Ligand SMILES: Nc1ncnc2c1ncn2[C@@H]1O[C@H](COP(=O)(O)OP(=O)(O)OP(=O)(O)O)[C@@H](O)[C@H]1O
């Protein structure tokens with residue numbers, strides 16, 4: 514318990530932008546009150562010389578950081594690393610990122626899911642060889658193949674016709690643009706916790722307009738706006754975000770759990786659109802490591818719960834450290850269970866079948 518039992522130290526290594534948005538005083542204080550100290554990792558000094566940390570939380574890439582983590586891990590075998598670079602790496606390529614979705618098996622009678630039709634293009638020759646990708650229909654979205662968090666990796670183009678191909682610079686992924694009513698669902702995953710929110714997206718494109726539209730339209734991070742920024746926005750009002758129904762929570766939770774297990778990741782979000790042509794078909798178009806959690810209402814509690822769970826080694830159906838639950842259970846039973854004070858949350862289904870979150874004291 515806070516103040517009584519052992520305290521835990523979680524070291525974090527984030528880029529300045531992420532640190533500013535994520536490490537808020539409110540999060541630091543809430544974690545502290547529950548026995549967890551969030552400590553900044555000094556990037557000027559070797560990781561192994563710092564701490565000792567019970568857990569390392571990070572969103573940094575590169576060989577140097579990777580070998581620092583390896584060193585740290587071998588010297589601190591009981592520390593938890595959230596998450597492993599190898600697992601995160603998969604999300605840095607827009608093909609491998611979505612491959613995992615195609616491999617998921619989820620039983621559901623009323624909804625289906627998948628990914629849009631897509632092809633990777635490595636050179637100009639293939640780009641203009643429309644036979645190579647004749648299974649794709651215009652409009653298509655051209656996305657940089659690499660998704661490494663750089664501004665460049667977010668630069669996309671909506672391509673309406675052949676004229677629009679000239680501006681594209683391979684390697685890119687050409688993905689069929691699917692009309693979805695201008696609203697995207699972002700599903701945030703924090704360990705066991707799953708939260709789906711609505712954001713504005715690109716508007717639908719009418720087929721009869723395709724030829725008359727200029728070749729392409731460039732854009733970047735259309736859905737990456739905090740809710741308060743959008744409430745005054747004319748476009749936001751136009752899209753009737755409030756009127757759009759969320760996908761069934763249990764369906765999103767099943768997909769989230771499946772992805773978490775398959776990817777061995779604890780902190781990510783995925784973008785989902787509802788295909789206008791079917792109404793019950795959902796397409797996953799993007800998966801991001803360690804997204805903007807501070808945009809989730811009450812993120813401090815969600816993240817503090819997660820940190821407590823990690824430190825207590827009782828994280829849902831998959832455990833950190835790349836072990837499966839089964840492998841870890843024996844270890845958990847041998848460890849003293851330290852409790853974190855505060856609230857836990859659970860989903861409660863009301864008589865209308867709607868799921869709501871409620872807090873339970875622990
Ligand atoms: N296949 C598609 N069909 C329709 N709209 C799409 C499709 N792919 C992407 N979009 C739109 O383009 C936006 C950006 O695409 P995507 O999410 O792949 O890029 P990103 O830069 O990785 O985004 P993020 O900021 O979430 O990391 C989406 O939020 C959505 O509005």
Ligand SMILES: O=P(O)(O)O[C@H]1[C@H](OP(=O)(O)O)[C@@H](OP(=O)(O)O)[C@@H](O)[C@@H](O)[C@@H]1OP(=O)(O)O
Nearest residue numbers: 530531534661662663736737801803804805806
């Ligand atoms: O802060 P970061 O640089 O990690 O930016 C991430 C951003 O979070 P932010 O809101 O904190 O900017 C995320 O937004 P939401 O999906 O949550 O809307 C999403 O755009 C990620 O793709 C970005 O990560 P990247 O792909 O660039 O690595």
Ligand SMILES: [Mg+2]
Nearest residue numbers: 784798799800
């Ligand atoms: Mg996205």
Ligand SMILES: [Mg+2]
Nearest residue numbers: 660799800801
């Ligand atoms: Mg992304």
